[in-house]
Amino acid sequence: MKGSILKNMQIFENIHPLRNWRRLMVREEKLIGFVPTMGSLHEGHLSLIKQANKLCKAVAVSIFVNPAQFAPNEDLDKYPRSLSDDLAKLSAINCVDAVFLPKVEDIYPAGITLDVEKQLGTFVEVKGKSHQMEGQSRPTFFRGVATVVTKLFNIVQPDHVFFGQKDIQQCAVIKNLIRDLHFPLELHVGPTLREEDGLAMSSRNKYLTPEMRKVAAILYQSLNAVKHAFEQNIRDRKNLLAPAYDLIENKSKFIKDQNLDFSIKLDYLSLADPESLQELDEVGENGAILSGALYIGTTRILDNLLLNCKI
Incomplete structure (x- = not known):
């Protein structure tokens, strides 16, 4: 690509190699921007990644369909997955340095079931921000969000994180999580991207x-x-x-x-x-x-x- 520097997009399926990459970025004094996703990427995701690229010298993206965000009657098994297409999109925008593709057993070492009453291990809740709005219809949803985001923040240890306004209560939950758990990072909320008729991209x-x-x-x-x-x-x-x-x-x-x-x-x-x-x-x-x-x-x-x- 004339006039631009091609990024070497590395793909990590395990935590230890990703942390080695992160240590290298720190030694090179590069700020790390992080965009967590559940895959099936669209222009809304890509806009957040481009935003991260403008601010940070190194950009990491995770793709992980988080079981803890789904109730037993929800669409975990049917949730759209398109990994090869996602990786092609990430490569094409030339903004991504690292892609993290964790396995369920790495994120939830004690295992994970969709029945909250039977779950084992460590979970995170943001009280006061999780029961309203979306929380009325999906009472365990933000527990799953807060838990996986905390784990990903600990693994990637970014300087800046990027989420979309479309999931506005999620942004409020994460804002409080960052404050209360003293994560040394800054939250950025990108605008909702829409189709021509106004439908929010999802x-x-x-x-x-x-x-x-x-x-x-x-x-x-x-x-x-x-x-x-x-x-x-x-x-x-x-x-x-x-x-x-x-x-x-x-x-x-x-x-x-x-x-x-x-x-x-x-x-x-x-x-x-x-x-x-x-x-x-x-x-x-x-x-x-x-x-x-x-x-x-x-x-x-x-x-x-x-x-x-x-x-």
Whole structure:
């Protein structure tokens, strides 16, 4: 590549060689940027990696489908996996120095079952940030996130870490985890990347059939309707969220009238304080995190917008 330096992307399947690489980066006084992923990479992931590359001389990416994030009734076995394609994408953007592909037994030496009551070993919980919003529908999800992120931070020992705003509560959980466990690293939150119709990019979008895909932007459209109401100085919860409920209900009726072979179902809409994540009856000076999750058939999509606030 003329005018650029080709990166030598090394692939590590074991912890010890990765740590040797990390020690070499430290000796060379290179800041390490880290992007943890579950694979099935899309432009949202790649944008975070490019962001890391701008700030850090060395970039590491992990690909690991974390069992502890899934409940027994969720889609662990069906979660999209495309390792060869992922590695080709990482190589093509010429931003990655190290790819970490850990095995389940290395991350969870005591073994792992999806039943939390039967799990053995060490797990991490971020109290006060994990039970709201997504935590209402997926009560053990952020325990799994906090645990695997803690393990990966200990293994990679990065200087900077990069996560996407699409998973905004996850960012809040990790922000508190870094603070409370005194990790010497800085969190960066990248913007949500979207398809042309506004659908937030997600690995699970691959589950959508062409007919489902045509209506998948309804969640984003609904959140935008709330944002428009907010910009019209509406601040109370009932009147703010009303346009979103109406849009989703109308889209559901349309799908039924068209006799399509799937339905949509709202999981939740959240209007939360950006610090406490508690639900708001009225939005004040601190603004709010507006978020929601929606089932299209059996595929669950989620999205969020910030109303006059930061994470």
